[in-house]
Amino acid sequence: MPTFLSENEHGLWMTEDERENLKIDYRIKEIIVEAKSTLQHVMILDSYSFGRMLVLDGAVQTTSLDGHIYNETISHVPLSIHPNPKKVLIIGGGDCGVAKEVCKYSSVEQIDVVEIDPMVVEVCLKHLPEVSGGLADPRVNFIFDDGVNYVQNSPTKYDIVIVDSSDPIGPAEVLIEKSFYRSIFNALEEDGLMVCQSQSPIFHGEVMEQIFERVHDIFPKTKMFTAVVPTYPGGLWSFTLGSKGYVIPNEARMKELDALYVNEQIMASCFSLPEFMNKQLSKYR
Numbered sequence: 001m002p003t004f005l006s007e008n009e010h011g012l013w014m015t016e017d018e019r020e021n022l023k024i025d026y027r028i029k030e031i032i033v034e035a036k037s038t039l040q041h042v043m044i045l046d047s048y049s050f051g052r053m054l055v056l057d058g059a060v061q062t063t064s065l066d067g068h069i070y071n072e073t074i075s076h077v078p079l080s081i082h083p084n085p086k087k088v089l090i091i092g093g094g095d096c097g098v099a100k101e102v103c104k105y106s107s108v109e110q111i112d113v114v115e116i117d118p119m120v121v122e123v124c125l126k127h128l129p130e131v132s133g134g135l136a137d138p139r140v141n142f143i144f145d146d147g148v149n150y151v152q153n154s155p156t157k158y159d160i161v162i163v164d165s166s167d168p169i170g171p172a173e174v175l176i177e178k179s180f181y182r183s184i185f186n187a188l189e190e191d192g193l194m195v196c197q198s199q200s201p202i203f204h205g206e207v208m209e210q211i212f213e214r215v216h217d218i219f220p221k222t223k224m225f226t227a228v229v230p231t232y233p234g235g236l237w238s239f240t241l242g243s244k245g246y247v248i249p250n251e252a253r254m255k256e257l258d259a260l261y262v263n264e265q266i267m268a269s270c271f272s273l274p275e276f277m278n279k280q281l282s283k284y285r
Contacts, residue, residue: 002034002041004058014045016060018203018233026050026060032127037119044127050231052128054095056120061166062095064130066230070197071097071131072262073227073270074239078160078195079105080249080257080267081241085159086110089187091147091175093164094120096132102162103137104258112158114143114150148174154187161188163196176207178214181242185218193243198224201277202234209280215242216284223247224281225270227261238277 004015005028012028032044032052043055051064062070075098079085087110090098094115102111115121121142124132143150151161161184165175174180175196184194198211216222219242229237241247249267257263273281 002043002058005031014047014055014058014060016055016058022203022233024060024233026053033123035119035123037117039117042117042119042123044123052130053231054120054124054128054131056166059167060231062097062128062131063231064128067095067097067131068259069227069261070229070232070237071101072259073225073266074098074162074164074195074197075101076257076259076262077225077239077249077267077270078162078193078241079108080253081243081246082159082191082193083246083250083253087156087158087160087189088112089114089151089154089156089158089161091151091161091163091165093162095124095128096121096135098162098164099137099140100131100133100135101259103135103139105256109139110156111137111140112143112156113140114145114147116144116146118142118144148180148183151180151183151187154183156187157189157192158187159189159192161192161194163194165197167199176211176214178217181215181218185242185244188244191245193241193246194219195239195241198238198240200232200234201226201236201238201274201280205280208238212240212281213284215240219243221245221247222284223271224273224277226273226277227266227270236274 014026016024029046053063054061221243
Protein backbone atom coordinates (compact mmCIF):
# COMPACT_ATOMS: atom_id res chain seq x y z
CA MET A 1 0.00 0.00 0.00
CA PRO A 2 1.36 3.48 -0.87
CA THR A 3 2.70 5.55 2.04
CA PHE A 4 -0.09 8.11 1.61
CA LEU A 5 -2.73 5.45 2.35
CA SER A 6 -3.25 4.23 5.91
CA GLU A 7 -5.82 2.40 8.02
CA ASN A 8 -6.99 3.00 11.57
CA GLU A 9 -10.05 2.19 13.68
CA HIS A 10 -12.05 4.68 11.58
CA GLY A 11 -11.23 3.06 8.26
CA LEU A 12 -9.01 3.78 5.25
CA TRP A 13 -7.50 7.25 4.82
CA MET A 14 -5.58 9.05 2.09
CA THR A 15 -3.20 11.79 3.28
CA GLU A 16 -2.15 14.52 0.89
CA ASP A 17 0.97 16.54 1.74
CA GLU A 18 0.67 20.17 0.71
CA ARG A 19 4.34 21.11 0.27
CA GLU A 20 5.24 19.68 3.70
CA ASN A 21 3.38 22.43 5.59
CA LEU A 22 -0.17 21.13 5.45
CA LYS A 23 -1.67 17.64 5.51
CA ILE A 24 -5.19 16.92 4.27
CA ASP A 25 -6.83 13.60 5.18
CA TYR A 26 -9.62 12.03 3.13
CA ARG A 27 -11.63 9.09 4.46
CA ILE A 28 -11.84 6.51 1.71
CA LYS A 29 -14.64 4.05 0.99
CA GLU A 30 -12.86 2.01 -1.65
CA ILE A 31 -9.80 1.85 -3.87
CA ILE A 32 -11.23 1.64 -7.38
CA VAL A 33 -7.93 1.67 -9.30
CA GLU A 34 -4.35 1.54 -8.11
CA ALA A 35 -1.64 1.24 -10.75
CA LYS A 36 1.74 2.53 -11.79
CA SER A 37 2.18 3.92 -15.27
CA THR A 38 5.60 4.50 -16.76
CA LEU A 39 5.42 8.05 -15.37
CA GLN A 40 3.53 8.08 -12.07
CA HIS A 41 1.35 6.35 -9.50
CA VAL A 42 -2.31 6.51 -10.55
CA MET A 43 -5.34 5.95 -8.35
CA ILE A 44 -9.09 6.37 -8.51
CA LEU A 45 -10.43 6.44 -4.95
CA ASP A 46 -14.02 6.60 -3.75
CA SER A 47 -14.11 9.01 -0.82
CA TYR A 48 -16.88 9.73 1.68
CA SER A 49 -16.96 13.52 1.28
CA PHE A 50 -15.84 14.15 -2.31
CA GLY A 51 -16.97 11.03 -4.14
CA ARG A 52 -14.59 9.47 -6.63
CA MET A 53 -11.28 11.27 -7.08
CA LEU A 54 -8.23 11.08 -9.29
CA VAL A 55 -4.99 10.91 -7.29
CA LEU A 56 -1.59 11.15 -8.98
CA ASP A 57 1.51 10.46 -6.89
CA GLY A 58 -0.51 11.09 -3.75
CA ALA A 59 -1.97 14.45 -4.86
CA VAL A 60 -5.69 14.91 -5.51
CA GLN A 61 -6.25 16.24 -9.04
CA THR A 62 -10.03 16.33 -9.34
CA THR A 63 -13.13 14.96 -7.64
CA SER A 64 -16.69 14.04 -8.54
CA LEU A 65 -18.04 16.59 -6.05
CA ASP A 66 -16.38 19.78 -7.26
CA GLY A 67 -14.29 18.99 -10.33
CA HIS A 68 -16.91 20.70 -12.48
CA ILE A 69 -16.18 24.07 -10.83
CA TYR A 70 -12.55 24.08 -11.97
CA ASN A 71 -13.29 22.56 -15.38
CA GLU A 72 -16.15 24.93 -16.16
CA THR A 73 -14.22 28.00 -15.04
CA ILE A 74 -11.04 27.30 -17.00
CA SER A 75 -13.11 26.37 -20.09
CA HIS A 76 -16.16 28.64 -20.27
CA VAL A 77 -14.34 31.87 -19.48
CA PRO A 78 -12.07 31.77 -22.58
CA LEU A 79 -14.78 30.21 -24.74
CA SER A 80 -17.18 33.00 -23.80
CA ILE A 81 -14.57 35.66 -24.56
CA HIS A 82 -13.47 34.48 -28.01
CA PRO A 83 -16.27 35.31 -30.49
CA ASN A 84 -15.78 32.31 -32.77
CA PRO A 85 -13.38 29.62 -31.49
CA LYS A 86 -12.90 26.75 -33.90
CA LYS A 87 -9.65 25.09 -32.79
CA VAL A 88 -8.90 24.51 -29.11
CA LEU A 89 -5.76 22.99 -27.60
CA ILE A 90 -5.83 21.53 -24.08
CA ILE A 91 -2.45 20.85 -22.51
CA GLY A 92 -2.86 18.29 -19.72
CA GLY A 93 -6.48 17.60 -18.93
CA GLY A 94 -6.16 13.82 -18.87
CA ASP A 95 -9.25 13.54 -16.68
CA CYS A 96 -11.19 14.77 -19.76
CA GLY A 97 -13.22 17.28 -17.74
CA VAL A 98 -12.05 20.33 -19.67
CA ALA A 99 -12.57 18.61 -23.02
CA LYS A 100 -16.09 17.67 -21.94
CA GLU A 101 -16.88 21.35 -21.31
CA VAL A 102 -15.30 22.53 -24.59
CA CYS A 103 -17.45 19.99 -26.46
CA LYS A 104 -20.55 21.95 -25.41
CA TYR A 105 -19.70 24.64 -28.00
CA SER A 106 -20.99 23.87 -31.48
CA SER A 107 -18.63 26.37 -33.13
CA VAL A 108 -15.58 24.35 -32.03
CA GLU A 109 -14.43 22.03 -34.80
CA GLN A 110 -11.18 20.60 -33.38
CA ILE A 111 -10.19 19.80 -29.79
CA ASP A 112 -6.65 18.52 -29.30
CA VAL A 113 -5.83 17.14 -25.84
CA VAL A 114 -2.10 16.77 -25.23
CA GLU A 115 -1.69 14.48 -22.22
CA ILE A 116 1.61 12.86 -21.33
CA ASP A 117 0.15 9.77 -19.60
CA PRO A 118 -2.33 7.55 -21.51
CA MET A 119 -3.24 5.68 -18.31
CA VAL A 120 -4.80 8.83 -16.81
CA VAL A 121 -7.17 9.17 -19.75
CA GLU A 122 -7.98 5.45 -19.71
CA VAL A 123 -8.89 5.23 -16.01
CA CYS A 124 -10.85 8.50 -15.98
CA LEU A 125 -12.96 7.57 -18.98
CA LYS A 126 -13.76 4.23 -17.38
CA HIS A 127 -13.95 4.97 -13.66
CA LEU A 128 -14.55 8.73 -13.25
CA PRO A 129 -17.63 9.44 -15.40
CA GLU A 130 -18.78 12.36 -13.23
CA VAL A 131 -15.72 14.27 -14.44
CA SER A 132 -14.98 12.78 -17.86
CA GLY A 133 -18.58 12.30 -18.93
CA GLY A 134 -17.44 9.17 -20.75
CA LEU A 135 -16.12 11.53 -23.40
CA ALA A 136 -16.76 10.20 -26.91
CA ASP A 137 -16.87 13.22 -29.22
CA PRO A 138 -15.28 12.83 -32.68
CA ARG A 139 -13.88 16.38 -32.47
CA VAL A 140 -11.58 15.31 -29.61
CA ASN A 141 -8.12 14.11 -30.62
CA PHE A 142 -5.85 12.71 -27.89
CA ILE A 143 -2.15 13.33 -28.43
CA PHE A 144 0.03 11.45 -25.95
CA ASP A 145 3.06 13.69 -25.80
CA ASP A 146 4.86 16.15 -23.56
CA GLY A 147 2.92 19.43 -23.67
CA VAL A 148 6.04 21.60 -23.85
CA ASN A 149 7.41 19.60 -26.76
CA TYR A 150 4.09 19.62 -28.61
CA VAL A 151 3.43 23.35 -28.35
CA GLN A 152 6.99 24.18 -29.45
CA ASN A 153 6.41 22.27 -32.68
CA SER A 154 2.67 22.66 -33.09
CA PRO A 155 1.53 22.08 -36.67
CA THR A 156 -1.74 23.91 -35.94
CA LYS A 157 -2.65 27.48 -35.10
CA TYR A 158 -5.26 27.52 -32.32
CA ASP A 159 -7.89 30.04 -31.30
CA ILE A 160 -7.68 29.03 -27.65
CA VAL A 161 -5.07 27.19 -25.60
CA ILE A 162 -6.07 25.91 -22.15
CA VAL A 163 -3.24 24.79 -19.87
CA ASP A 164 -4.82 22.34 -17.42
CA SER A 165 -1.61 21.44 -15.63
CA SER A 166 -0.82 19.87 -12.28
CA ASP A 167 0.98 21.88 -9.59
CA PRO A 168 4.26 23.33 -10.94
CA ILE A 169 6.50 21.07 -8.88
CA GLY A 170 9.31 18.87 -10.19
CA PRO A 171 8.87 17.95 -13.90
CA ALA A 172 5.77 20.17 -14.16
CA GLU A 173 7.81 23.32 -13.39
CA VAL A 174 8.52 23.73 -17.11
CA LEU A 175 4.80 24.48 -17.59
CA ILE A 176 5.24 27.88 -15.95
CA GLU A 177 8.47 28.84 -17.72
CA LYS A 178 8.40 32.00 -19.82
CA SER A 179 9.62 30.04 -22.85
CA PHE A 180 6.53 27.81 -22.58
CA TYR A 181 4.18 30.79 -22.64
CA ARG A 182 6.12 32.19 -25.61
CA SER A 183 5.55 28.90 -27.46
CA ILE A 184 1.83 29.14 -26.70
CA PHE A 185 1.77 32.70 -28.03
CA ASN A 186 3.34 31.49 -31.26
CA ALA A 187 0.85 28.60 -31.53
CA LEU A 188 -2.14 30.95 -31.35
CA GLU A 189 -3.98 32.66 -34.17
CA GLU A 190 -3.62 36.45 -34.46
CA ASP A 191 -6.69 36.95 -32.24
CA GLY A 192 -6.05 33.91 -30.01
CA LEU A 193 -5.97 33.66 -26.24
CA MET A 194 -4.75 31.28 -23.56
CA VAL A 195 -5.74 30.41 -19.99
CA CYS A 196 -3.77 28.57 -17.32
CA GLN A 197 -4.43 27.74 -13.70
CA SER A 198 -2.18 29.88 -11.50
CA GLN A 199 -2.50 28.29 -8.07
CA SER A 200 -3.83 29.45 -4.70
CA PRO A 201 -3.58 33.21 -4.02
CA ILE A 202 -3.37 32.35 -0.32
CA PHE A 203 -0.86 29.50 -0.15
CA HIS A 204 1.01 29.97 -3.46
CA GLY A 205 0.99 33.73 -3.86
CA GLU A 206 4.57 33.91 -5.13
CA VAL A 207 3.93 31.28 -7.81
CA MET A 208 0.66 32.98 -8.80
CA GLU A 209 2.44 36.31 -9.28
CA GLN A 210 5.30 34.65 -11.16
CA ILE A 211 2.86 33.10 -13.62
CA PHE A 212 0.98 36.37 -14.08
CA GLU A 213 4.20 38.31 -14.62
CA ARG A 214 5.48 35.89 -17.27
CA VAL A 215 2.20 35.83 -19.18
CA HIS A 216 1.97 39.63 -18.86
CA ASP A 217 5.45 40.02 -20.40
CA ILE A 218 4.39 38.11 -23.53
CA PHE A 219 0.72 38.85 -24.17
CA PRO A 220 -0.66 42.33 -24.98
CA LYS A 221 -3.53 41.82 -22.53
CA THR A 222 -3.45 39.85 -19.28
CA LYS A 223 -6.17 39.38 -16.69
CA MET A 224 -6.67 37.18 -13.64
CA PHE A 225 -9.91 35.57 -12.48
CA THR A 226 -10.88 33.23 -9.65
CA ALA A 227 -13.20 30.46 -8.55
CA VAL A 228 -13.76 28.64 -5.28
CA VAL A 229 -12.83 24.95 -5.56
CA PRO A 230 -13.19 23.21 -2.15
CA THR A 231 -10.77 20.38 -2.98
CA TYR A 232 -7.83 22.70 -3.58
CA PRO A 233 -5.87 24.15 -0.63
CA GLY A 234 -7.42 27.40 0.53
CA GLY A 235 -10.49 26.95 -1.68
CA LEU A 236 -9.87 30.17 -3.61
CA TRP A 237 -8.12 29.39 -6.90
CA SER A 238 -6.67 31.67 -9.55
CA PHE A 239 -6.54 31.53 -13.34
CA THR A 240 -4.51 33.73 -15.68
CA LEU A 241 -5.75 34.85 -19.09
CA GLY A 242 -3.30 35.97 -21.77
CA SER A 243 -4.86 37.39 -24.92
CA LYS A 244 -3.76 38.91 -28.20
CA GLY A 245 -7.00 40.89 -28.29
CA TYR A 246 -10.25 39.79 -26.67
CA VAL A 247 -10.70 40.06 -22.88
CA ILE A 248 -14.41 40.87 -22.44
CA PRO A 249 -17.01 38.06 -22.33
CA ASN A 250 -19.34 38.06 -25.31
CA GLU A 251 -22.96 38.44 -24.22
CA ALA A 252 -24.28 36.27 -27.03
CA ARG A 253 -21.88 33.46 -26.19
CA MET A 254 -22.67 33.69 -22.48
CA LYS A 255 -26.27 32.86 -23.31
CA GLU A 256 -25.02 29.50 -24.64
CA LEU A 257 -23.60 28.52 -21.24
CA ASP A 258 -24.49 24.98 -20.21
CA ALA A 259 -23.00 24.55 -16.76
CA LEU A 260 -23.60 23.79 -13.08
CA TYR A 261 -21.33 26.52 -11.68
CA VAL A 262 -20.64 29.13 -14.35
CA ASN A 263 -23.43 31.51 -15.36
CA GLU A 264 -23.67 35.09 -16.62
CA GLN A 265 -23.32 36.47 -13.09
CA ILE A 266 -20.20 34.40 -12.39
CA MET A 267 -18.74 35.48 -15.72
CA ALA A 268 -19.32 39.11 -14.80
CA SER A 269 -17.84 38.81 -11.31
CA CYS A 270 -14.97 36.31 -11.61
CA PHE A 271 -12.54 39.03 -12.76
CA SER A 272 -13.27 41.07 -9.60
CA LEU A 273 -10.36 40.22 -7.31
CA PRO A 274 -9.95 40.51 -3.54
CA GLU A 275 -8.04 43.65 -2.59
CA PHE A 276 -4.91 41.77 -1.49
CA MET A 277 -4.67 40.27 -4.99
CA ASN A 278 -5.23 43.66 -6.61
CA LYS A 279 -2.38 45.10 -4.59
CA GLN A 280 -0.09 42.19 -5.37
CA LEU A 281 -0.67 42.53 -9.11
CA SER A 282 -0.94 46.33 -9.29
CA LYS A 283 2.68 46.71 -10.48
CA TYR A 284 1.74 44.95 -13.76
CA ARG A 285 -1.05 47.37 -14.66
